[in-house]
Amino acid sequence: MKTHTIDTSAPVISADAYDTAAFHAAAGAIAVVTNTTAPDAVALPSEDASTADLLAAAREAGHRAVPAPLAETALVARPLLRRAGLPVPDGPLSYAIAPELTIRYAHPTASPVGSPGCLGDDDTLLVTGTLRRVPWARAATAVAVLATAPFGPVLFTVTPDQAVLTPGGNLAEEPRDDLHLAALEIPASHVRRVSPELLDEARLRAALARSALIAGAAERCVDLTVAHTTARTQFGRPLSRFQAVKQEEARLIEETALVRTVVRAAAAPLDTGGPAAQLAVAAAKTQASASAAEIARIAHQLHGAIGITRLSPLHLATTRLWSWRDEDGDETYWALRLAQPLTATTLWPALTTAP
Structure with a gap:
């Protein structure tokens, strides 16, 4: 069975990874907290794993404070991409549900009816806006984006290098990054129309x-x-x-x-x-x-x-x-x-x- 292991270099210290020896070594010593072991890693279940198995893996990731988007990959991004018929990239993935993006046709069709750009020669899109607080965006191979295009709900993928990334984090110091998209062209082959x-x-x-x-x-x-x-x-x-x-x-x-x-x-x-x-x-x-x-x-x-x-x-x-x-x-x-x-x-x- 094919499995992947998610591991990142994000600056999050995993549970039981502390070295407190410096604190007790000498009287008056300054306490030093260092990450002396590799971050905990949990094997990413195979793509055909049951939902129950995926939930068990996510629960274990939460238990170990795994510094990686295991739950986001296994339970959200991969199943959605498969359902939409898009390729599933290897490695860690993330997701963004962003109905506020501005999306228009990259190749609009001239039409005597309707507003300009209401139709397109194909589903190639120009996307502008910000994906806010994307979990682990800086560590993700790709981000699965659900948004609203002129023709309705749509799913496509964005890689972090296609956007301007503004680092952010939550209270636990897990990455929650903003991805700024400026008229990013998404090829029709990477776009799927999806149902509500x-x-x-x-x-x-x-x-x-x-x-x-x-x-x-x-x-x-x-x-x-x-x-x-x-x-x-x-x-x-x-x-x-x-x-x-x-x-x-x-x-x-x-x-x-x-x-x-x-x-x-x-x-x-x-x-x-x-x-x-x-x-x-x-x-x-x-x-x-x-x-x-x-x-x-x-x-x-x-x-x-x-x-x-x-x-x-x-x-x-x-x-x-x-x-x-x-x-x-x-x-x-x-x-x-x-x-x-x-x-x-x-x-x-x-x-x-x-x-």
């Missing part, structure tokens, strides 16, 4: 990929918190023996299990599409985003002051939770998407019918 349903599927895939990453980071918070409260002692006994700590740990594990469950439950509906996919993905991202804040709060509370330092690997998980909570739609956005199609007569069947 595929455009909506792109939003669902992006949200579910982010939910799977949140689930992995939440599991990392549980691992680190349980290890800390077990090893740390106070008043002659481990923190984990105190009732108040036990209660908060139970809440942390409960929230994490809830996120993991709703993400797993969305795999089959995403494959079938339709209203079931809308409901399942909206529920997954609503719960994942809503739980992210509570998971981070409990983890930091039980770690105490040590958890907020860069010497602690906890921040690698919690800063990602805070960032991913808002990306690809926060809980408010997806709660509205979840509720809009439901009525008094359709709510119970939606909750009780298997996808």
